[in-house]
Amino acid sequence: MTEKNAYAKSGVDVEAGYEVVERIKKHAARTQRAGATGALGGFGGMFDLSQFSVKEPVLISGTDGVGTKLMLAIKYNKHDTIGQDCVAMCVNDIIAAGAEPLYFLDYIATGKNKPEQLEQVIAGVAEGCLQAGSALIGGETAEMPGMYGEDDYDLAGFAVGVAEKSQIIDGSKVAEGDxxxxxxxxxxxxxxxxxxxxxxxxxxxxxxxxxxxxxxxxxxxxxxxxxxxxxxxxxxxxxxxxxxxxxxxxxxxxxxxxxxxxxxxxxxxxxxxxxxxxxxxxxxxxxxxxxxxxxxxxxxxxxxxxxxxxxxxxxxxxxxxxxxxxxxxxxxxxxxxxxxxx
Structure with missing residues (x-):
């Protein structure tokens, strides 16, 4: 029994994982913006801050998931918008602090890799990134049989933005009468x-x-x-x-x-x-x-x-x-x- 067959018998389909990566590359490519560098599929996503004329740059980050709204996406078999939810929950938080979103990374955990379904999820992520002006520079898909059912998946994301230090919104400027x-x-x-x-x-x-x-x-x-x-x-x-x-x-x-x-x-x-x-x-x-x-x-x-x-x-x-x-x-x-x- 080869190692590949052994892994497949444990419930992990590495070929499906490779297919997912290939399917999502075109969606990530749609989100390219100034500063995004490196190819999707490496060990780390890269972003070049030197292209931005920010005198006192402050990086502001946010991370979130979609919660049990995912269960309705699964129930109704509609997966093409839930990725936008994930992006929105992160980038809306960092814009609230005064930051321009720069890049986004996603994480999907599933019981069984279904490339067509996961491509729909990532297409939604890419659409969210386009609306936010944010580059999708990386992510991770984990097949975890035993942790999740075959039809289940979870989705989380991480966004980073930049703000001029003088323009950070932290509540200190809000005054009576506003x-x-x-x-x-x-x-x-x-x-x-x-x-x-x-x-x-x-x-x-x-x-x-x-x-x-x-x-x-x-x-x-x-x-x-x-x-x-x-x-x-x-x-x-x-x-x-x-x-x-x-x-x-x-x-x-x-x-x-x-x-x-x-x-x-x-x-x-x-x-x-x-x-x-x-x-x-x-x-x-x-x-x-x-x-x-x-x-x-x-x-x-x-x-x-x-x-x-x-x-x-x-x-x-x-x-x-x-x-x-x-x-x-x-x-x-x-x-x-x-x-x-x-």
Whole structure:
């Protein structure tokens, strides 16, 4: 018995692994940008910082996965958008710190290498990288029979960006009176899916719920996370933004206070939030308390900006999309986030 046959009998198909690498090269090639160097498939991804005219460069990194949204991708056999979710969760975090994403690496672990399926996943990763202006410079695919079932896989990623030291967004510039501006989310994004799956456990995903305006449930639940890099980066470079909150797990209550100091609070008018139909469906079908929804989901706002009042009009001018003026930064007298009915 040869070593190759021995490995195959243990459940690992090395030939399928080689095929995956070949399939994904063309997707990585689509994401090439200034600074990306070296060929995919080496032992380490390379990036040349010398091409950037940053006087005091600070590297800012972020890592994340997709969570149990993956289980719906597997259930519905739709794998071409979940990679964008993974990229988004990482690059939206680093843009919130003021960094321009430079490169991305992914990690996929699976019970059985299925080259066509994994190519779909990586195609989604590449699409996310294109939207973020980030190069896909490497990754890893691990076949782990016994750890995962044959139809299962997990996905995680790692992004690195660069910021001019003077433009880092760390909460220190947010001040009382700043305006809170919201950018719309594309849907649930990639958070709260353990609850989402419980609410819709008995659904096939083919249902067209009347509240969802003609879309199949599975299309709405797998809508990929929006990437905000290209919208927000010009604002950062022009020095227009004091604080940024990426609304992920923990919703408004956990994430908004992360962009300002402990002596401040956010006052948000609920009627200014463009609540998406899927959140109303979740609240109704899941019998979730209304106030708890803001502790779990983005409710239709995926990114929130704190902006000086005199700069708010310029921010709205540069953003080629609806911008929602949600409230103000105030002195803290109680909780860090106050959501009122207007």
């Amino acid at each position: 305006v809170l501006l919201g950018l719309a989310s594309s849907g649930i994004h990639s958070n709260g899916y353990s609850l989402v799956r419980r609410v819709f456990a008995d659904y096939t995903g083919e249902e067209v719920l009347p509240e969802l305006k003609g879309k199949k449930l599975k299309e709405v639940l797998l809508e990929p996370t929006r990437i905000y890099v290209k919208a927000v980066l010009p604002l950062i470079k022009e020095g227009l933004v004091n604080g940024i909150a990426h609304i992920t797990g923990g919703g408004f209550i956990e994430n908004v206070p992360r962009m300002f100091s402990n002596d401040l609070a956010a006052e948000i008018e609920e009627d200014k939030i463009p609540v998406l139909p899927i959140f109303e469906v979740l609240e109704k079908y899941g019998q979730i308390k209304h106030e708890e929804m803001f502790e779990i989901f983005n409710m239709g706002i995926g990114l929130m900006l704190a902006v000086s009042p005199k700069k708010a009009d310029r921010v709205k001018e540069l953003l080629d999309e609806p911008v929602y003026e949600l409230g103000r930064i105030v002195k803290k007298t109680g909780t860090s986030v106050v959501i009122s009915n207007g």
